[in-house]
Amino acid sequence: AQSVTQLGSHVSVSEGALVLLRCNYSSSVPPYLFWYVQYPNQGLQLLLKYTSAATLVKGINGFEAEFKKSETSFHLTKPSAHMSDAAEYFCAVSGWGNYGGSQGNLIFGKGTKLSVKP
Amino acid sequence: EAGVAQSPRYKIIEKRQSVAFWCNPISGHATLYWYQQILGQGPKLLIQFQNNGVVDDSQLPKDRFSAERLKGVDSTLKIQPAKLEDSAVYLCASRRTGRYNEQFFGPGTRLTVL
Helix, strand or coil, X not given: CCEEEEECCEEEEECCCCEEEEEEEECCCCEEEEEEEECCXXXXXXXXXXXXXXXXXXXXXXXXXXXXXXXXXXXEEECCCCHHHCEEEEEEEEECCCCCCCCCCCEECCCEEEEEEC | CCCCEEECCEEEECCCCCEXXXXXXXXXXXXXXXXXXXXXXXXXXXXXXXXXXXXXXCCCCCXXXXXXXXXXXXXXXXXXXXXXXXXXXXXXXXXXXXXXCCCEECXXXXXXXX
């Protein structure tokens, strides 16, 4: 079984400060991991994905995440927050070890709402 | 390339009424997903189609929810009859076949059941 835990339902940072959004996963098969962003009244947009290549993954809008197998973590970071980064962020896991019905299916965390103060 | 289209964007109904949502995936995407996103939670998969066949509907409440993708392109999700707890955003996503390909999401339909 797979699951995702996002620590902190709400994170607030000042503009220009470091953004750190935490994600821990549980998976019985080698995981593929994703971060999505959701702006109000919009669908989800992929920020970045880990698919067993480089453990440090760079995404759009200056975000990056590091896969740490020993810690079962995939935390999202950005060195300097911008006002436009205010949104909700979702971590998701997909396991390709099960080639049955769950192929490619995503299991999402509960999300972390990021606020950026001027 | 055009994104995933969904309609309507908003819907308000009374409990016990019926409602239907429509999704048109990105052209060429064989896999289509419907998710339910309750306020304050992450999306939860309801059903997955591969072309016009159902791959996974294990979390679909089949006593009231149904979905179809008859020609392997667009899809309809129906709720009949609706309950208060069905109030949520219903997201459609599509994906091109292939291990590393990502899911692309539509804007969603926000359903309010009164």
